[in-house]
Amino acid sequence: MLSYLESKLYADVEGTCSGQYGYIIAVVSILDIGKGMVLSGSGQAEFVIRYRAIVFKPFKGEVVDGVVNMVSKMGFFVSVGPVNVFVSQQLIHADMKYDPNSNPPSYASEDQIIEKDTKVRLQIVGTRVDTTEIFAIGSIKEDHLGVIE
Incomplete structure (x- = not known):
């Protein structure tokens, strides 16, 4: 289960852009995988994952x-x-x-x-x-x- 969550995190997050953090170039390490919460009605589970990543967000003057x-x-x-x-x-x-x-x-x-x-x-x-x-x-x-x- 943990390896599936890790691979899903890499696939969903790397190469994306968030307004707050900029472009997420690569996930470096996973700090914590929280306990899953089962979503009512669908049977899917939701996990909160804390991780470190290399990001790129240009700023004025750079x-x-x-x-x-x-x-x-x-x-x-x-x-x-x-x-x-x-x-x-x-x-x-x-x-x-x-x-x-x-x-x-x-x-x-x-x-x-x-x-x-x-x-x-x-x-x-x-x-x-x-x-x-x-x-x-x-x-x-x-x-x-x-x-x-």
Whole structure:
């Protein structure tokens, strides 16, 4: 019974997003499995399980690394783990210009090019948390942010 509860916990919790804790990446350990309560009418049992987990919840001001997955005239999207971060054109260095004629589309300056699959370092400037997803806006306008090798 305990092994079933453990496997059910891993299957139901890992990879999900909760508004309070963020994305649950992995369950590290199970601290306690409470006594089961039989639900009236259905015969099912409900257990309270306390566990430790690795979570990811970006916050305002945090500097993170990610990979660009889409570039458009309005800005570009960066995958930072399970979170997609949008970097608006206004939050990109002034010397970087959008080049729609390049293939793939990109933002370019004299020494940097941002296109699909480019690794970038950015700062989170805002987040919005839904019950099942986290949305974020980022900036590469500050020093030491932008393309990384």
